[in-house]
């Protein structure tokens with residue numbers, strides 16, 4: 121797997137440090153809301169981020185899964201987004217935090233946010249581990265961002281190419297000759 125990674129963009133140590141900081145920011149934002157928080161990770165890219173983040177926040181919360189396809193597969197181009205698995209739990213009057221691995225064109229998050237808003241949560245915020253600020257639309261507001269990165273295709277720490285590389289511990293740039 122190492123041979124397929126051109127360079128490391130964010131090391132596993134830097135990820136761990138920043139995830140802990142994000143958890144502190146999030147915990148402070150939701151302090152004093154005993155009704156609890158519902159974390160909604162967008163599968164599959166955010167699973168590692170989810171696992172690390174929520175273990176830095178040892179207070180009562182619910183986790184509701186949602187799966188969205190961004191039609192990437194064996195390509196690195198976004199072609200819109202589609203909900204594969206809708207949220208299975210009730211978020212009416214609850215505080216919801218959507219978690220995604222990366223904000224690129226914003227198609228995924230716009231779709232998710234629109235769908236969740238219709239279920240009347242008490243509040244709705246968004247946290248992304250990575251953001252490509254050159255491409256992310258200004259109109260799509262995110263509340264917590266781990267790292268702003270350059271516009272390159274990255275893998276690791278949950279992010280895949282063609283379902284591979286999710287278990288790479290850092291965020292790396294995939295060798296250009298490996299993708300279409």
Ligand code: 5GP
Nearest residue numbers: 190198223224225226227228273274279280
């Ligand atoms: P958007 O809908 O904002 O264009 O893209 C969001 C989704 O596309 C992310 O949840 C992620 O699954 C995928 N994606 C966007 N950029 C990258 C990237 O650089 N690497 C990988 N592996 N996936 C990406």
Ligand code: MG
Nearest residue numbers: 162163164165
């Ligand atoms: Mg995704």
